Amino acid sequence: MDTAGLGLDLAGKRALVCGSSQGIGLACAQRLARLGAGVTLLARDGDALARVCGGLAPASEAHDWLVADFAEPEAVQKVVADHVRKTSPYAIIVNNTGGPPPGPIVDAAPNDFMAALRMHLACNQLLLQTLLPGMKQLGYGRVINIISISVREPIPGLGVSNTTRWAVAAWAKTCAGELGKYGITVNNVLPGYTDTARLRSLITRRAQAHGISEAELTEQWLADIPAARLASPDEIASAVGFLASPSAGYVNGINLPVDGGRLSSM
Template identity: 50%
Template sequence: MNLDLTGKTALVCGASQGLGLACATEIALLGANVIAVSRSKEKLQQAIQDLDTSKGQQHRFLALDLSNTEEVMHSVSELLQAVGTIHILVNNAGGPPPGPMIDTDAADIEKAFRTHVISSHIMAQLLVPGMKAAGFGRIVNIISTSVKQPINGLGISNLVRAAVANWAKTLANEIAGFGITINNVLPGFTNTQRLDSLLSKQAAEQGLNKEDFIKKTAAAIPAGRIGEPSEFGAAVAFLCSPAAAYINGINLPVDGGRTGCL
């Protein structure tokens, strides 16, 4: 099985912590140079120091606010001039604030679309020409199992994740002939700060002890536990590899079997 990404360059968004950092870690282990993207320069500096360099990889970072689409266009354009072809794009951004759809402010929806949909589209437009020229490209979007089964209390997230999924499927059909694949990976309950915050909020709302609530949540997952970021990152890294060249336009849940539909 060819998992070798030596000589490839990957731009991984949200890579300073959580699922994004896990993806950057696993992609680097396959030999790729990683460009870690996040808003926090300090966290990014630490993140790239911990990435594997045993195959001569050279890692760098780009501090960027994905909700600022003009900044995304400018910064990524400059980055391409500096590094040349970027073969792999992992789109990932922090989840929008939770809450019921009916109470959601329109400005929050607009910001979420800029962060998750428009910025992903701009980066793809900038990176795909280089992928075409190289005859190799991978775009992986980290979204949510809500694209299959909407999650109560995550109104904005349900909305924008579905938009990303449909954007990705449309684009996958258009550029697959150039050796470029586009896939969505859907995290279930994974041991991150984001999940801890959401479960803490839900436990408090129900007047339950946080630790007991987490145990109850884990017991409802067929795997019987919360997932680890490294397990999610491994799935993303595989989709970025040469071995996954014929997997295109899919939604892949990495959720221990939790999603209740096919």
């Protein structure tokens, strides 16, 4: 709760946090609940969501969870739309899901791009369309997309991901232009290397591919990060908590890197 009057208080607001059974999404859900929001968790693993839900900080609005697979955007929209009809409007959505599989872009099949765009772009669009009437009714909306620093500097070996992230960033910027007048902001958070299950599996695969140990690979990565360490998921969630808050009302259409200084471009 915002006892210091910093405009971070989310009491009375509801937030839909996607991809929130683990990793960055989980940390975002925990952060928003600590700021006072009622959180709806969404991912594929219902047992994990039930556990997470039980551990969220109590808020004036109830916490709950929904099971849906971002590989099927229309089904995700239906699950959320059915829920919205039974509850009060959402003020906040955090768009987040598993990243596309790694690999050189020249090896990608057209369907790899289509699948990633369905998960990352079509889901964002359908969820926005579903929650938008409620946000307009509230006169308050925060759409926050977890993307990647690859929006600013493509990451070698993540061809489909780099391409998809750019599409999402362009979508978000365009939405920001259309929705600002309703008190709705649309912003992107760009995590650097963040210590989650996804990153650990990426490290394992990359280390094997390069014939080096995971420790050696991690050391190589850290050499490029001025902070000389990985981010914790909660450090990404801290930026999300700010962007979700009344304090960030005049921040719209930005890409916010949370990367320990890793991006070399301005």
